[in-house]
Amino acid sequence: MAALRSELSKLWRQRIAWASFGVVLALVGLVTWGSYHERERFDVSEELGSAFVVAGKSVTALFVANAVLQVALTVLVPLLVAVVVGGLVAGERQSGTLRTLLSRPVARWRVLMAKLAAGWAFTISLTLFLGLVGLGLGQLVFGWGDLVVFRRGLTIFDAQTGSMRLLQAYALACLSMCAVAALALMLSTVFNNPMTAAGLTVAVLLVSQIVGAMPYFEWAESYLLTAHLGVYREVLAVTIDGESLRSSAGYLAAFMVVASIISLIVFERRDVTC
Amino acid sequence: MLKHLTAICGVLALVFASATPARALTAMEMVERALQATERVEDYTATVAVAIEAPNINIARRQVNVWYKQPDKVHVESEGVVIIPRDALLLGNLALHLKDYATASFAGEGQIAGRPVHCVKLAPRDFGPGSGRVLLWIDSERYLLLKSEVWRGGKRQLAARFHHTNVRGYWMPEYIITDVAEGALRDRRSAAHIELQFMNYRINTGLSDSIFREGN
Numbered sequence: 001m002a003a004l005r006s007e008l009s010k011l012w013r014q015r016i017a018w019a020s021f022g023v024v025l026a027l028v029g030l031v032t033w034g035s036y037h038e039r040e041r042f043d044v045s046e047e048l049g050s051a052f053v054v055a056g057k058s059v060t061a062l063f064v065a066n067a068v069l070q071v072a073l074t075v076l077v078p079l080l081v082a083v084v085v086g087g088l089v090a091g092e093r094q095s096g097t098l099r100t101l102l103s104r105p106v107a108r109w110r111v112l113m114a115k116l117a118a119g120w121a122f123t124i125s126l127t128l129f130l131g132l133v134g135l136g137l138g139q140l141v142f143g144w145g146d147l148v149v150f151r152r153g154l155t156i157f158d159a160q161t162g163s164m165r166l167l168q169a170y171a172l173a174c175l176s177m178c179a180v181a182a183l184a185l186m187l188s189t190v191f192n193n194p195m196t197a198a199g200l201t202v203a204v205l206l207v208s209q210i211v212g213a214m215p216y217f218e219w220a221e222s223y224l225l226t227a228h229l230g231v232y233r234e235v236l237a238v239t240i241d242g243e244s245l246r247s248s249a250g251y252l253a254a255f256m257v258v259a260s261i262i263s264l265i266v267f268e269r270r271d272v273t274c
Numbered sequence: 275m276l277k278h279l280t281a282i283c284g285v286l287a288l289v290f291a292s293a294t295p296a297r298a299l300t301a302m303e304m305v306e307r308a309l310q311a312t313e314r315v316e317d318y319t320a321t322v323a324v325a326i327e328a329p330n331i332n333i334a335r336r337q338v339n340v341w342y343k344q345p346d347k348v349h350v351e352s353e354g355v356v357i358i359p360r361d362a363l364l365l366g367n368l369a370l371h372l373k374d375y376a377t378a379s380f381a382g383e384g385q386i387a388g389r390p391v392h393c394v395k396l397a398p399r400d401f402g403p404g405s406g407r408v409l410l411w412i413d414s415e416r417y418l419l420l421k422s423e424v425w426r427g428g429k430r431q432l433a434a435r436f437h438h439t440n441v442r443g444y445w446m447p448e449y450i451i452t453d454v455a456e457g458a459l460r461d462r463r464s465a466a467h468i469e470l471q472f473m474n475y476r477i478n479t480g481l482s483d484s485i486f487r488e489g490n
Contacts, residue, residue, distance in 0.1 A: 044355060051432070053358045055338060055350035146333065146354045156355050158333040238332045 003106060003114035011084070011118045020080040020126055027076060028068050028133045032141055035059050035067065039142075044154060060145030062162045064138030065131050066169070069232065070151075072130055073173055078180045078229075080126060082201035085119035085184040087194035089267065094192055112267045116185055116260060123181040124174045131170045149236050157238070165235050172232035172249065179225065179252045180205070182259035189266040205229075228252050301378035301394045305368060305410060307417040312365040315444055317343040317481040321474045324356045328454075328466035331357075340472075345369060347486040362434060362450040362470055366419040371396055371408045381409060386421055387437065390414040418445050431455050441475045448472055 011017055035042070042063070045054035089112070092098035101111060147162025149155040157165055183204060188197040208226040211217045221227050231248035234240055299307065319342075325335040338352035340363055348363045350356065361367040375396035382393040392414050397407040411421035416438075424432040432454055439448035447470075454466040 044357070048357060051360055053348055053350055053360050053363060054355065055358075056352040056355035058355055148355060153330060155330045156333055158336075158354060160334075161332050238330055 003110050004117050007088070007114040007118035008121060011088070011122055014084065014087070016080075016087070017084050017122060020084060020122075021129055023076070023080065024072065024126060024130050025133055027072055028064070028130065028137055031068050031071060031134075032064055032137045035064060036141055042148070042150065044148060044156075048154075057142065057145045058148040060142050060147070060159075061135050061138030062145065062147035062157075062159065062166055064142065065134035065166055066147060066149060066236065068130055068134040069166075069169060069173060073127075073176065073229070073232070077126060077130065077177055078205055079198075079202055081119075081123050081177055081180050082184045082198040082205075083194075084122055085181045086188045086198035086201055088115045088119055088185060089188040090191050090197045091188075091194040094194060108268050109264055112185075112189070112264055116182070116263070119181045119185055120178050123177045127174045127177050128170060131166070151233070151236070155236065155238060168235040169232040172235065172245075175249060175252050176229040176231060179229070179255050179259075182256040182263075183225070186259040186263040186266070189263045189270070222247075222251075225255060228255075301380045301392075304392060304412055304414075304417070305372060305378055305394055305396065308366075308410070308412045308419050309368040309372065311417050311445065312368060312419075313344070315342075315344075315365065315446070316478045317341070318446070318475055318477045319479070319481070320446075320472045320476070322358070323471040323473070324352075324358060325469040326357060326466065327468075329464040331466070341481055341485050343481050343483070343486060347483070349486050357466075357468065358470065359432065359434065359450075359452045359454070359468060361422065361424075361432070362447070362452060362468075365447065366410075366422060366434075366436065368410070368419065371410070371422075374398075375406075375408060383414070386411055386413075386435075389416075389420060391420055416445060429455065441477060444475075444477050446472065446475055446477070 036059075039059045042058050043054075044058050045052065048054060089098065092101065102108060144159055146159055147157040147166060149157075180201065184197060184201040187200050187204075188194065191197045191200070205226055208224045212221045212224045212227050228248040228251045231245065231252065234245045234248070318340075320340050321337055322340050323335055323337050326333060333354060333356075336352065336354055336356060338350050338356050338358075340358075341347075341349040342363055342365075346364055346367075346369070348360065350358065350363075364370070375398055377397050379395050379397075380392060381395040384391055384393070390413070391411040394410045394412060395407055396410065398405050406424070406426045409421075409423040409425070410419060412418070413420055418438050419436055420438075421435050422433070423430055432452065434450055434452045436447050437449040438445045440446075449472070450470040452468040452470075454468065456465045
């Protein structure tokens with residue numbers, strides 16, 4: 001616990017950690033502003049044609065919270081997680097504090113587990129902050145109401161079901177981002193430069209995404225991390241594909257375990273000379 | 275004696291006149307009679323309970339307020355999102371169907387909910403296999419629209435059933451049950467079932483046009 005407290009305290013002392021929350025806040029503000037000025041574009045009647053009369057608000061607090069989730073989890077949150085978590089080991093190695101840290105009578109695995117837990121705590125708080133600010137600003141500007149999802153056609157949930165589904169979506173988004181954090185920490189144990197670890201984390205995600213989009217590699221898609229990072233979208237359909245949800249959640253959990261074990265092996269074996 | 279004979283003839287004439295089969299009207303006349311019945315309603319306001327069943331829509335039954343004014347002005351106020359077939363709020367939208375389709379012909383007769391009906395087919399003059407048509411089941415005695423089907427390219431797109439109630443001398447829809455076929459909604463492959471229950475009618479109160487302006 002002491003190791004975790006120490007890691008959390010070090011993490012929150014970093015400017016980049018606080019800057020991440022600032023960036024997320026700015027993004028949510030911009031999405032809310034854009035949604036307010038372009039709310040006619042989210043017109044449900046456009047989707048259905050003139051044979052139907054559509055009434056009621058389609059842009060609500062739940063809509064904004066969902067919109068920022070879809071926008072931010074594509075690149076921004078993984079990037080911020082990669083930068084912050086990627087610096088947890090490599091940053092200390094570069095600044096020379098890792099040697100001092102490991103000279104204390106604390107097992108290396110405990111140190112690494114504390115760093116991993118601190119990284120996950122940051123990741124979860126950043127993801128949940130995104131949702132809370134989205135809900136807060138959305139409530140302030142548009143008020144409460146249904147959750148309308150414009151993806152593969154139109155999906156509409158009433159406010160109660162929509163809130164529950166969004167809660168589940170954010171829980172799954174936390175899982176996705178924790179997998180990114182585990183990848184960043186693994187690369188952080190391998191490389192000495194925090195920017196290399198962060199950059200490579202983002203590069204792995206981008207390459208995985210590109211490969212997954214190529215028809216030639218269709219057979220490999222289910223093995224790629226990025227194919228499962230969007231697991232939170234599964235609960236934003238009226239009928240949830242349970243098998244796909246379990247498969248993606250299982251993959252992400254397994255990925256985190258494997259990445260943590262690799263990090264542990266590398267961290268245990270590596271000489272810390274500076 | 276002559277007086278009695280005249281009275282009997284008069285009664286017989288009345289009986290024959292009232293018993294004259296609706297079939298005596300042409301199909302187009304029957305639709306026009308049904309349209310006239312709806313045209314008595316200049317405007318109405320109502321509370322409507324809407325229940326939607328569709329694979330991509332998960333909303334509980336909710337109540338909305340509806341304002342209608344002739345010829346085709348509709349305003350709906352709702353807290354949450356609702357989707358209502360326009361024809362349902364326009365009392366069957368017979369005026370538009372008559373405008374769109376030039377020919378009317380009888381397609382059959384029968385009963386719907388115990389009421390005698392004639393089925394009238396509205397079609398464009400140059401009717402072909404790919405063109406649209408509308409089938410209307412009209413109450414042969416009250417000239418009320420009890421059922422309608424909109425067809426496009428040999429496929430039924432929309433079917434609506436109307437149950438009426440008498441509101442201070444006006445026959446108004448009390449329940450309208452609409453089935454939307456797969457592919458009928460833009461970009462949607464799934465079908466939908468929409469049930470409307472109309473309550474608290476206020477008819478011909480002289481609604482202002484400002485209610486129907488955009489943004490209201």
